Each structure stands twice: as C-alpha cells, then as structure tokens.
Amino acid sequence: MSISGSCFCGAIKYRIDGELRDGRSCHCSDCRKAFSAQASAYALIEPKDFAWVTGEALLSRYESKKTYEGLLFCSICGSTLCGTYKGKVNGVTLGCVDGDPDISIGMHIFVGSKASWETMPDGVVQYTEGPPPKNS
Numbered sequence: 001m002s003i004s005g006s007c008f009c010g011a012i013k014y015r016i017d018g019e020l021r022d023g024r025s026c027h028c029s030d031c032r033k034a035f036s037a038q039a040s041a042y043a044l045i046e047p048k049d050f051a052w053v054t055g056e057a058l059l060s061r062y063e064s065k066k067t068y069e070g071l072l073f074c075s076i077c078g079s080t081l082c083g084t085y086k087g088k089v090n091g092v093t094l095g096c097v098d099g100d101p102d103i104s105i106g107m108h109i110f111v112g113s114k115a116s117w118e119t120m121p122d123g124v125v126q127y128t129e130g131p132p133p134k135n136s
C-alpha cells in the first residue's frame with residue numbers, strides 16, 4: 001500500500017510505502033499548540049517506508065524536549081507534517097495525509113487535560129492520561 005501526504009500549500013509531498021498504525025489523538029496542552037487544534041491526530045509508521053517526494057528543502061524543524069523529539073513542518077504554509085525519532089520520520093499527522101489511508105483514530109489520550117471548549121464525542125476510547133502499557 002502506498003500512502004501520500006502533502007502540506008496545505010502543496011509545496012511539500014511525501015510517500016509512505018507501507019501502513020499507518022496506532023492512530024491516536026492526544027488532547028494535552030503541548031499537542032494543542034504543536035498541531036494548532038483541539039488535539040493531535042497522528043499515526044506511526046516504519047521509518048524505512050517513508051520518503052520525501054518534493055519540497056524537502058522547505059521543511060522547518062522544531063525540536064521539543066517534551067512531547068516529541070522533533071516536528072517537521074512546512075516553512076511556507078505552516079502545516080505540521082511529521083514527527084521524528086532518532087533523526088528519522090516515525091509518524092505523520094493525519095491531517096496532511098491525502099485520500100483514505102485505511103486507519104482510524106483508535107484512542108484519545110490525555111483527555112484529562114483537554115481544552116475547556118472541547119466536547120468529546122460519545123463512544124470513543126479515551127484515557128485521562130497516556131494509554132495503558134501494552135501486555136505483550
């Protein structure tokens with residue numbers, strides 16, 4: 001499966017030759033700022049599956065000591081495209097993915113610190129803080 005993504009102005013495009021996994025939305029105050037929204041909408045990828053198609057030179061990078069190691073965004077339009085770990089892209093923002101990437105947001109995390117103005121939809125999986133540790 002090949003998934004493509006792009007920023008708001010279209011100057012930067014990427015391709016993922018693989019699958020998205022662990023779709024999640026984080027409602028913490030850091031994610032609200034980093035994603036300019038009520039929460040992040042984010043999925044993980046295998047770093048080896050990721051490639052820039054156009055516009056890599058236009059990326060800006062923000063290193064955070066908190067939630068993310070690094071965030072990559074378009075220096076023209078400001079779309080946040082990717083997160084990095086150990087210098088490699090290991091996740092993408094779902095808002096910049098084009099088309100149907102065949103993934104759903106499986107959990108909402110840090111809902112305990114969501115914005116006062118946000119209303120959570122009924123029926124979603126939500127955690128007050130981070131997700132419980134995996135059993136495997």
Ligand SMILES: [Zn+2]
Pocket residue numbers: 007008009010011012074075076077078079
């Ligand atoms: Zn852009």
Ligand SMILES: [Zn+2]
Pocket residue numbers: 026027028029030031032040067110
């Ligand atoms: Zn967060």
